[in-house]
Amino acid sequence: MSEGGSGHDSAVGSVPHRSVLLEESMHWLDVRPEGVYLDATCGAGGHTEAIAKRLTTGRVIALDRDEQALRIAGERLAPYGDKVRLVHAPFSDAERIFEDFKLDRVDGALADLGVSSMQLDNPERGFSFAGNEPLDMRMDPTRGEAAWRVLQTWPEAEIARVLFEYGEERFSRRIAKRIVEQRRGAEPFTGQSLRQLIVEALPAKARHQKIDPATRSFQGLRIAINRELEELETFLDTLVTRCRPGGRIVVISFHSLEDRIVKRRFRDWSKPEYGPSEGPPAPATRPVLVRVLTRKPVTPSDGEIEANPRARSAKLRAAEVLGSAE
Numbered sequence: 001m002s003e004g005g006s007g008h009d010s011a012v013g014s015v016p017h018r019s020v021l022l023e024e025s026m027h028w029l030d031v032r033p034e035g036v037y038l039d040a041t042c043g044a045g046g047h048t049e050a051i052a053k054r055l056t057t058g059r060v061i062a063l064d065r066d067e068q069a070l071r072i073a074g075e076r077l078a079p080y081g082d083k084v085r086l087v088h089a090p091f092s093d094a095e096r097i098f099e100d101f102k103l104d105r106v107d108g109a110l111a112d113l114g115v116s117s118m119q120l121d122n123p124e125r126g127f128s129f130a131g132n133e134p135l136d137m138r139m140d141p142t143r144g145e146a147a148w149r150v151l152q153t154w155p156e157a158e159i160a161r162v163l164f165e166y167g168e169e170r171f172s173r174r175i176a177k178r179i180v181e182q183r184r185g186a187e188p189f190t191g192q193s194l195r196q197l198i199v200e201a202l203p204a205k206a207r208h209q210k211i212d213p214a215t216r217s218f219q220g221l222r223i224a225i226n227r228e229l230e231e232l233e234t235f236l237d238t239l240v241t242r243c244r245p246g247g248r249i250v251v252i253s254f255h256s257l258e259d260r261i262v263k264r265r266f267r268d269w270s271k272p273e274y275g276p277s278e279g280p281p282a283p284a285t286r287p288v289l290v291r292v293l294t295r296k297p298v299t300p301s302d303g304e305i306e307a308n309p310r311a312r313s314a315k316l317r318a319a320e321v322l323g324s325a326e
């Protein structure tokens, strides 16, 4: 597992940002010029723009739970006028968005998961372990609880669970214990103070690793704070019923927990479902819903990784929707 992140080839303001697997995602999305598309993760708008460029009468609805990202993307996407609609929402709200737009189905959907460089690299957003601000980690700072507050209030066992399950941190219990010991009456944790605490909680031999020793814990916390896995599950379950037959779902993930969810859902939906196995053979209770287009995940080329090291853990999977689960 490793941190994700993405960007595009030009500078947005002063923040460089490179879109990951841009050509590959357009290939698998197979945009129809008159189609309607959902970009679930607008970010700086790199993928949204690539979709918009391929449209004639079609349009793309681009979501992001981060208003700051939408402001930046808005400037970039202004030349595309009505072809692009930006919406501030988590992508688990996709069902409501279909209703708001009086949309029955889309011709395809893309999700480029995780955080953007604009979030990770901006100390004011409180994501990084170099930060000296209270640790926030929310992609949408207008909703939910900041990380520092969670660390002040959650039970030790819950903190340990999150670090272990979402961060795959094997010293999760030691770290959670130390957090609870140090949090009483303390200032809110910052990126720096939490990182320091984590390093001190680790056995000496685990302090020197290829990646920063706090990486796993920070990732685990971020996934929990933003409910990233639940978001992804809801998104996929919505889109499998909301893509027209022949439409495509394309997902770029950045760590194994996300990739596993996509892989399993696509695999399960590519087979029919039967009721209990006893009794005479019965018809399927659910037909095949998708055709998996990428047997193995598509990964970035060496050239892309060299130009954008954050792309190194990206995995793209695509499926074509065959029918409706409704």
Ligand SMILES: C[S@@+](CC[C@H](N)C(=O)[O-])C[C@H]1O[C@@H](n2cnc3c(N)ncnc32)[C@H](O)[C@@H]1O
Pocket: 005, 006, 007, 008, 017, 018, 019, 020, 040, 041, 042, 043, 044, 045, 046, 047, 048, 063, 064, 065, 066, 069, 089, 090, 091, 092, 112, 113, 114, 115, 116, 139, 231, 232
């Ligand atoms: C990797 S960036 C996307 C970059 C974008 N594809 C581009 O080319 O610029 C991921 C973006 O998705 C947003 N995001 C992540 N999870 C989300 C969710 N559940 N709902 C809505 N937006 C989400 C983040 O706020 C971030 O801006």
